[in-house]
Amino acid sequence: MNNWRVAGKQRLLIVVALGLLTISLLFFLPVNNISSLNNPSSQHDVDVSPPPSTAGKESTYEPVDAPLASFEDDDPVRACFVILVRNRELDGISSTIRQIEARFNKKFQYPYIFLNDDEFTQDFKDTTSSLTTADTRYGKLDDQMWGYPSFINQSLAAHNREEMAKLNIPYAESESYRHMCRFQSGFFFRHPLLDEFDYYWRLEPDVDYYCDLNYDVFKFMRNNNKKYGFNIAFREFGGTVPSLWQTVLDFQRDRPEVVQHWPVREDSLWRFVTDNDGESYNLCHFWTNFEIASLEVWRSNDYLKFFNYLDQTGGFFYERWGDAPVHSIAASMMLRKDEFHFFNDIGYRHTAYTHCPVEPEFRSKCSCDPEKNFGKMII
Numbered sequence: 001m002n003n004w005r006v007a008g009k010q011r012l013l014i015v016v017a018l019g020l021l022t023i024s025l026l027f028f029l030p031v032n033n034i035s036s037l038n039n040p041s042s043q044h045d046v047d048v049s050p051p052p053s054t055a056g057k058e059s060t061y062e063p064v065d066a067p068l069a070s071f072e073d074d075d076p077v078r079a080c081f082v083i084l085v086r087n088r089e090l091d092g093i094s095s096t097i098r099q100i101e102a103r104f105n106k107k108f109q110y111p112y113i114f115l116n117d118d119e120f121t122q123d124f125k126d127t128t129s130s131l132t133t134a135d136t137r138y139g140k141l142d143d144q145m146w147g148y149p150s151f152i153n154q155s156l157a158a159h160n161r162e163e164m165a166k167l168n169i170p171y172a173e174s175e176s177y178r179h180m181c182r183f184q185s186g187f188f189f190r191h192p193l194l195d196e197f198d199y200y201w202r203l204e205p206d207v208d209y210y211c212d213l214n215y216d217v218f219k220f221m222r223n224n225n226k227k228y229g230f231n232i233a234f235r236e237f238g239g240t241v242p243s244l245w246q247t248v249l250d251f252q253r254d255r256p257e258v259v260q261h262w263p264v265r266e267d268s269l270w271r272f273v274t275d276n277d278g279e280s281y282n283l284c285h286f287w288t289n290f291e292i293a294s295l296e297v298w299r300s301n302d303y304l305k306f307f308n309y310l311d312q313t314g315g316f317f318y319e320r321w322g323d324a325p326v327h328s329i330a331a332s333m334m335l336r337k338d339e340f341h342f343f344n345d346i347g348y349r350h351t352a353y354t355h356c357p358v359e360p361e362f363r364s365k366c367s368c369d370p371e372k373n374f375g376k377m378i379i
Ligand SMILES: Nc1nc2c(ncn2[C@@H]2O[C@H](COP(=O)(O)OP(=O)(O)O)[C@@H](O)[C@H]2O)c(=O)[nH]1
Pocket: 083, 084, 085, 086, 087, 089, 115, 116, 117, 118, 176, 177, 180, 203, 204, 205, 289
């Protein structure tokens, strides 16, 4: 608690909102225990080399799925940017891509995979592909990935949307937002255009990337056995997920043969998502509009069983379950703490929230204002 640096009162609203999150991060992600909060690249010069390998650490976790084949640190990584976007967001995604190219990808040339529930226009394809010399590919989603499953009662879904709108829940009335969240929770990693990849970086329109990145983040992930990278964590609106946690508990009860593959709770981030050992969800989640992660996590049998179980309850439509709480709860149960990584060195803004690394060495690499850093209070 004594290394708490409280921001000035001028940002009271944000700070108050973040206070709860901060407290939970402080108490439940012991900094000496979670390598992700102890970002080595913030302690050394990120230009010189990626942080040291954590390979070979003792583990109580026995993955059921085949491990990746052995590799040398310099071997290429099968990785891509994945972008779900609409044609009308062309300007916003162009802005994002220009920044990603300038900060990172002109050096690394990772391909971009664009996905849409509609056909991309020729203008969209021409413009986005002109922004990079890397490969660009465009895919349309089918009804399985973006549509109502047969077991959904659409009148009930419509009724519940109206009820949620009365409570002023963001995107309460939106059907497409629900399809989007379900797609990001259960399907993007199964799209055929992603088949040839092992890692992804999720991009969105109209975000900012503030810092030069002079190392290959995907090699960093692979070489250090990182599975899930984030840079902002947040609280969900409770009204979007009233029955999500009970469904998670039901899954744990009904599917012990799956749960037995998971790390023991002390080794996982269980306490990131619950303050009372499972009685309730504390609404904490990693903000999934930025994600650098292993596709293997979501493609695993365990996660697919978990997703299907959630999906069958209809919560993506009857409520408005977000992909952020779904990914975060799943990863917090399925992965070990040391498989998470906090990308402190990736300055980032989505809507009103910014992650800006505060350490002095980043001032020459980043164009953001550290006073605006969302995570300021936990550093
Ligand atoms: N193709 C397509 N993409 C969508 C749709 N709705 C949202 N997205 C994309 O999904 C991502 C998240 O949507 P966004 O509106 O930014 O939601 P927010 O970040 O939660 O406010 C963005 O990359 C959007 O471009 C949709 O109906 N169709």
